[in-house]
Amino acid sequence: MDQQKEFIKQLRRYEKGSVSRRHFLGVTGLGTAMAVLAGAMPGVYGARKAFAGSIGDKVALTTWPNYHSQANLDKFGATTGAKVEMTVFGSNEEMFAKLKAGGTGWDVFVPTNYTIENYVKEDLIIPLDLSQIPNYQPQNYTDQRFTQPGTVNGKVYAVHKDWGTTGYSVNTKHISEPMTSWKDFWDLARGKYTGRAMVHDYQLTTIGNALKYYGHSFNSLDEKELAEAEKLLLDAKPHLFAINSDYQPSMRSGDAWLTVAWTGDANQLHRDMPEIIYVIGKEGGEIWSDFYAIPKESPNKPGAYALINYLLDPAVNKDEVLAHGYPVADKRVFDLLPKEIQTNSIMYPAAELLSPLEFGAAATLTNPARAEIMARFKSA
Amino acid sequence: MTMAVATEAAMKPEKKRWGWTALLLAPSGFWFFMLLLLPLAVVIVYSVGVRAPTGGYQAAFTFDNYLNLPARWAAFRNTLVLAPSGTLICLIIGYPLAYYLAVKSNPRSRLLLLILVIVPFWTSFLIRTYAWMFILGSRGIPALLEWLGIPDVRLINTPLAVLIGIVYGYLPLIVFPIYVSLEKLDKRLLEASADLGGSPFGTFRQITFPLSAPGVITGCMLVFILLMGEYLIPQMLGGGKVFFIGNALVDLFLQSLNWPFGCACAMALVVVMVVTVSLYLRATRQLQGRDVSLM
Numbered sequence: 286m287d288q289q290k291e292f293i294k295q296l297r298r299y300e301k302g303s304v305s306r307r308h309f310l311g312v313t314g315l316g317t318a319m320a321v322l323a324g325a326m327p328g329v330y331g332a333r334k335a336f337a338g339s340i341g342d343k344v345a346l347t348t349w350p351n352y353h354s355q356a357n358l359d360k361f362g363a364t365t366g367a368k369v370e371m372t373v374f375g376s377n378e379e380m381f382a383k384l385k386a387g388g389t390g391w392d393v394f395v396p397t398n399y400t401i402e403n404y405v406k407e408d409l410i411i412p413l414d415l416s417q418i419p420n421y422q423p424q425n426y427t428d429q430r431f432t433q434p435g436t437v438n439g440k441v442y443a444v445h446k447d448w449g450t451t452g453y454s455v456n457t458k459h460i461s462e463p464m465t466s467w468k469d470f471w472d473l474a475r476g477k478y479t480g481r482a483m484v485h486d487y488q489l490t491t492i493g494n495a496l497k498y499y500g501h502s503f504n505s506l507d508e509k510e511l512a513e514a515e516k517l518l519l520d521a522k523p524h525l526f527a528i529n530s531d532y533q534p535s536m537r538s539g540d541a542w543l544t545v546a547w548t549g550d551a552n553q554l555h556r557d558m559p560e561i562i563y564v565i566g567k568e569g570g571e572i573w574s575d576f577y578a579i580p581k582e583s584p585n586k587p588g589a590y591a592l593i594n595y596l597l598d599p600a601v602n603k604d605e606v607l608a609h610g611y612p613v614a615d616k617r618v619f620d621l622l623p624k625e626i627q628t629n630s631i632m633y634p635a636a637e638l639l640s641p642l643e644f645g646a647a648a649t650l651t652n653p654a655r656a657e658i659m660a661r662f663k664s665a
Numbered sequence: 666m667t668m669a670v671a672t673e674a675a676m677k678p679e680k681k682r683w684g685w686t687a688l689l690l691a692p693s694g695f696w697f698f699m700l701l702l703l704p705l706a707v708v709i710v711y712s713v714g715v716r717a718p719t720g721g722y723q724a725a726f727t728f729d730n731y732l733n734l735p736a737r738w739a740a741f742r743n744t745l746v747l748a749p750s751g752t753l754i755c756l757i758i759g760y761p762l763a764y765y766l767a768v769k770s771n772p773r774s775r776l777l778l779l780i781l782v783i784v785p786f787w788t789s790f791l792i793r794t795y796a797w798m799f800i801l802g803s804r805g806i807p808a809l810l811e812w813l814g815i816p817d818v819r820l821i822n823t824p825l826a827v828l829i830g831i832v833y834g835y836l837p838l839i840v841f842p843i844y845v846s847l848e849k850l851d852k853r854l855l856e857a858s859a860d861l862g863g864s865p866f867g868t869f870r871q872i873t874f875p876l877s878a879p880g881v882i883t884g885c886m887l888v889f890i891l892l893m894g895e896y897l898i899p900q901m902l903g904g905g906k907v908f909f910i911g912n913a914l915v916d917l918f919l920q921s922l923n924w925p926f927g928c929a930c931a932m933a934l935v936v937v938m939v940v941t942v943s944l945y946l947r948a949t950r951q952l953q954g955r956d957v958s959l960m
Binding site: 378382406407488526534538657659 | 716798821822906920921
């Protein structure tokens, strides 16, 4: 009875032109019915597949550079009729700023562990309906530390995509010194290899790794410790080649010999130029985990769920790993990977190197003092 | 004075005229209000606020953001050094080029030469700046210099690289206004000067240059104002080490999410611009003894 009334109401709105055709078909369920019918009558809708009505014709994915297998995304579009429109970002702050400003049209995006709490606090993302992501099976994850930041106040807001570390890449053709620590990195960058080192254009890692020089916590908010880090950064600034998170081109061209790097980039550099090796500072540093989440304002939530579920399918996720070079905590995916990747020490470093690493904290990212230190470092 | 009287006389007869004037001015007035005054008001209001705990804007009334401006002194200094020097170099290179195009070149090949000046605009500025990254990078000019026996030259990510990028990018913008003012130059004046015994340099100094001054002033202003807000060139050719105010602003809005301080910096930039441009106009006006307007 109610359903009938609702249908008539929507029909009237459609007739008056106050809702679009797609909205009308969507809310009344006629869209699904038509799509099913169309599926049953091949040729009526041509190449469009049966799901087209239910998950729309596009899903907007916002992510990081070099972070997906294009073949996977194309396949998703071909089988569901929903084309994946990908946008890439340079920093979590930028993503946060855009989503906070609103009107993004994103359906799925890829936040890093320490940002999720802030997104929840600002009411920008929705708790996930896990029944719509059957491929997400937390019991298969090797380490709960990688999945845990997705849960805020007991609700799952984000599911694990992949994880990695922040260390540095060294071109051993030019740098012969054995390097094992952040102390080595900063001392050589300011000394013998002046003009050859790069650091991220990113507060969290640049200040965090300067803090590690003194053995302080990566997440320190202590005024005195931060002042020490700032002193080191300002001292190193004239010696740096660049402050830029896009360090692969300069490392490849030989302009830079030393750079702070994330697992995947280090992996890609080493794969193409074996002389570029990856070092995790023995004092520690950052370990992180990226997630899939759905913005509250997502215009196509069914599409978002379908895409996340698809990308978490172990066979699909395996191809994702082969494309981006970051490890995934899902054991089912690990088992599918070729032997040389399972034993790759850049992706899966030794346990004693991993244990001193710290996850970035939400407060570290939004701390105004750290933001200001970074800005002073850059504009010095 | 006479013009003002004439306008008044023309306005008087019909009151209806006023309605038409208002109607015709409405679109530009609306534009002016919505896209200049209103945003400016927002920027002023935000600039006395404070950064919200997770970033962004939180209402407040404080001048702390303005007091904190010296923290961005390096960005202001870089901009105030590199923008005028870039403008000056553009002028020094652009003037002879414009002079050649307008006065010396064969009228039949002139059009082709003018098109060649515009050709770079057919490709995205971003792509052309990327090309400079490679030219100035270690496999570009430094490799060539090394081959010539001058090893270990570093160009990319230095102020010099930014300056080269600026001059390259803005040169065409200064050539055109100067070209236009030189093209209008009455060639008989040059002949008269020569007849009266003026040396070529004297003729240039006393006749050609003063008559092309409006073009020079407009061109310099065009380049200078755009350079003050430049972001892309220092970002790409300065490697995050040569910071302009534009870069500081992007950082404040998108990275540290300190919108109030960003607004205060933006206001400071507006003030710096108004002051420098009016000083510049006053200086050139005295030099010329007449009004100069933007073309």
